[in-house]
Amino acid sequence: MTREAQQHFEILVIGGGPAGMSAAARAAERGARVGIVDDNFRLGGQIWRGEPDDSRSDDAKKTEASQWADRVRTSGVTALCGLRVVHQPAPRVLLAENLDGFCELTYDKLVLATGAREKFLPFPGWTLPNVMGAGGLQAMVKCGLPIRGKRVVVAGTGPLLLAVASYLRKHGAEIAVICEQASWSDLAKLGLALFSCPEKIIPALQLKRDLAGVPFAANSWPLAAHGQQALESVTISRAGKGEKISCDYLACGFHLIPNIELPLLLGCAVNNGYVQVDDFQTTTVPSVFCAGEPTSIGGVELALIEGQIAGLAAAGHGMEAQALFGKRRKARRFARSLDRTFRLRPELRSLPSSDTFVCRCEDVSYSRLRQHSSWRAAKLHTRCGMGPCQGRVCGSATQFLFNWNTDSVRPPVFPARVETLAAIPSRSQLQSSEVTGGES
């Protein structure tokens, strides 16, 4: 990328997962000049990462992922991968950087489809190498990590655990156990909710078949991970008793949290941790839309519906978008039942011991954090959340552990290079000279 390159799009989409891809394709198919930006090296997001590119096979065999990839390609969307947005130096201008340099992206309409990340909770030993997120280990395997013959404990909460266990097993891993912290009665209620979403029943039954013979424990969670230089074993709580299991990997995540840093930076109102949107997926900031997980954790189906609505609405085809409202209502209902089922049980607050690091970037222990009354105080006194992840990992953990409100962001929203940041003052100087008529 050349330095200080600038690109303008009628519609700019941030995030290349299902919501972003469907928004970009629907808008571009209506003739808009559309750009889509993603931090990863290819489109697809986390869920479609590593899907085989079967663009040459006939339509009937194509997966949903490759169908949307085709539509993005053929509709003329400009895909900018390996590029992450770090700042908004002026209204309708975003500053982004990649490994080689930085650029400015300008737009008339913006669609935020920034997705979600896994929620992590601290417990003794969770910082050992080979303790990964559930989605984290899956992403690594999709990126080439050999898993055949490896023994894996899958733990935490949420539907992702089953999907990950099934994926790893298909690739030859031995799943020692799946530990789900939710109770059997909550899981049973979710099972009933499935009947109102027939399209989810077949994938659910498929998962059940894929996982036949794999031990599954509800009311179960990791107590500690053990090892010297890397993970060797895990102690889990099952049926109220501790049980030590030797394993190569612990895949552990506690459901998902939306990536709302960029929406917050742009000034979008957030409610209960989710970006507020109206029927057309418009945020409280004019010309800025939001779709997918940042508005509610509802999975790929809801993300695709919301993405399409946002893309059509941004392209000025709101009428057409209305046809999708009914489907969205149903998918949102299911999202709410997921939230209820996979609520974290209070016992998990006592997982960390006093010397367990909660902030992994700055190695801040649980006992040091416990002395403070707010996220801000903890940041000021301990550097918690001040490392390169900017609180993306420890923020949600402290929200759960201490009820701290961590919804605040400052630019840049990702660590950025000095030369990228150096471009900001020159631009604001330029603008102020324009406003004042210039100083000679």
Add this chain to the structure above:
Amino acid sequence: MPSQITVTVNGTPVRVPSGATVAVAMVIAGQACRTSVSGEPRGPLCGMGICFECRVAIGGIPHCRSCQVLCEQGMQVTTEN
């Protein structure tokens, strides 16, 4: 395209499947990516560019998130200590 490529991690050659990320190369090599401020070994956690635990120097560029970079034949990776 060859199905395996070789990168070096702290000077030692590591064979990885083509298309693998540098984070995968680190785990295959059995090497921690970084040493934390209190001296703990750390490896990839999120696998998606959020947690910054997998950062290494790639071709001399420090603080690269290894999960976001694909391996290239002959790439030199060094850990940050």
